[in-house]
Every structure is written in C-alpha cells, then in structure tokens.
Amino acid sequence: MDIATLVILAVLAFWMLGAYKRLKRLRAKTHHSYGPLASHLRQRHAVALALAQAARPLLSGDQQPVAAQLIDAARQAGRATDEAQARGMRGNALQVVGAAEESLGTLLDTLVGELQDLTSGLGPEPAITELLRQRDALQEQIHISRLVYNREAERYNHALHVFPTTLVALAWGFKAAPLLSGQATLRLAGQPSKPMPLL
Template sequence: MDTTQIVTLAVIAVLLFWGVGAYNRLVRLRNAIANAFAQIDVQLKRRYDLIPNLVETAKKYVTHERETLEAVIAARNQARNAADHARAKPTDAGAIGALVVAEQTLGGTLGRLMAVVENYPELKADQTLRELSEELTSTENRVAFARQAFNDAALDYNNAAQQFPTTLIAGLFGFKEAGMLQSTTQDVERQPVRVQF
C-alpha cells in the first residue's frame, strides 16, 4: 500500500467514525425528548384524572351550568387524545402542536369552570373542591417544569440536527425537527394588567 491509499483509508475511517458518532448523538438526543415527554405525560395523566372529580364535585351545586361542565369534560377528552398521539411520537412537531392547541382549549374551559365556582359561595367553601383545586394547581406547576425540561431537550436535539455537518447525517437518516411545547395559558392571561380609574 502506498501513502495515498493509507491517507485515503484514514480519511474514510475518520469520516465513518464521525458519522457513527453524529448518528448516535442524534439518537441519544431524540431519546431524551421521549424521556422528557414521558415526564410531562405523567403530570398530564394526573391532571386528566383530577378533572372529572372536580366536575363531579361542582355538579352538586351548579346543575344549571351544565354546558360549562360538559365543555370541560369534552376538552379534557380532546386533550387526552392529543396527549396519546404525542406520546406515540414525541418528536413529531404536528403531534406536539395538536397537544398545545388541545391544552389551550382545556385551560380555557377550566378557567370558565373556576369563574363559575367563584359565583357559588357554597361551592367555593366545599372542602373537596378546595382540595381538588389545590391538587390541580400543584399539577399545573409540575406540568410547567416538565414542559421546560421537554423544551430544553427538544432545543438540544434541534440544534444538533441543524448544525453543519451533523445536518447531513440528520437529513440522510430522517431526523426531523422536534416541536416545542408552548405554555398552555391563554394569550389573554399574558396581557399586562390594566388599571383604570
């Protein structure tokens, strides 16, 4: 073997090792996204399990608010289905986007339910409802922390997949951009508070 062949084989070996390393890094980062979504999924399941109990407690007091109660359950079921689809494909931006929309709808209907609760002092005073509300608030905080971890994992993966030269391996093996989970709070809630006299 002459020097040219040795250099050529060395370059091919270096490129092969780099390609395998880049592929393995992308797989590791994609798996980190799946793990981060699993943490969100645990908290979402917990929230989805709390909501029917909250609605049942409210039913005792607000029988004529049936539309609100039914809307909460329908939004919960829609969000649960979206979470099931996202769980199957946590790196699919479309599935994550659908989950965000479903969670925003659920957040809106839960907000309407809490507004109804405010209008019924006897319901507001119900111990079970207070405990469920506190548990739901605690779960919302856990979802927020898990969402941040998911977004961090998705950002690391997207950065790795989009940087040159790793983008060559990502394109070659079908590593697609991962979706980010947006906050489930309504845009109205993000507006600054206005004080008018």
C-alpha cells in the same frame, strides 16, 4: 485506491456513525423527557374530570353545559396525550395535544369562574377546594416538566444545526423537536426553533 484515501474514508465513516449515534441519543432523551410532562398533563385531566363532576350539584341549569364540555375536553386531551407519546411526538402529534390542552384550559377557567360566584358550606364544596388546590400544584409541576423537556429539546435541536452534523441529520431524517413556552394554557406554535406556548 491509495492508503490515504482509505484512511480519509474510514475516518469519515467513523465520524458519520458517531454523529448518527449522538443525534439518536439526544432525540431519545428529548422523547424520554416528555414522559413526566405527559404524566402531569394526565393528572390534570383527571382533576378536571373530578372537578366537573363535583361542581354539577352546585351549577344551575344554564351552567351545566360547561361541566359537560369540560368532561369531553379532558377526555379528548387525554387521548391526544396518549397518541403523542405513542407516536414518539412525530408529525403534528404535539400540535394536537396543544389544541386539546388549550380547549381544556379555557373550559377549566370558565368553570372555576362560575364556581367563584357560588357559595355553599354544604355538599361538594370542600372537595372542590381540594381539587382546585391540586390543579394549582399541577400547574407548577407542569411548568417544571416543561423546562426539563425544553432543555433536552434545545440540546438536540442545536446538534441538528451544527455543520457538518446537519448533513447526517438530513441523510437520516432527523427533525427538530418543538419547544414549549409557558402561558395560561398549552398551545403550540409553528416554528420548531421558537418556543411553543405551554402551561
């Protein structure tokens, strides 16, 4: 093997190592940026639990199941968020989070709708008003966290699809990160290259 060939192979190996390290760094930043979003989702779970508990004295008998279902949905969403973070968002972890958050959002909206029909100057109403304020504030924080996550995910995904870095991604099993787009509830769609609806 002549010197020219050795030089070419050395350059190629050096480039592949650099590409691998860059992809690894971008993927780590994407995973790290999910942390604040997960934190805000957990705060929303806590608010949903507190809201369901505070609303129970105001609800009639046929409205009580909504509060119980909301408590279950908040707990399931919390478990899904913890699992997604623990697994580094591998596999269908974010899809599970999306389904859980969609269910939670639907039930939360249902409970708020029920409460809008009730008026009382006594009991837990001031607490409910404060919890609803917290929910609205969290919605804005979730929106900002989602934008930060999307920015990092897009940088990582772009690097995955730039040739010849694509070859390194295929060789070491790097996979695209899902993008999240804003809607009334957190849902996740199928194609990583397209935004997945999020809060």
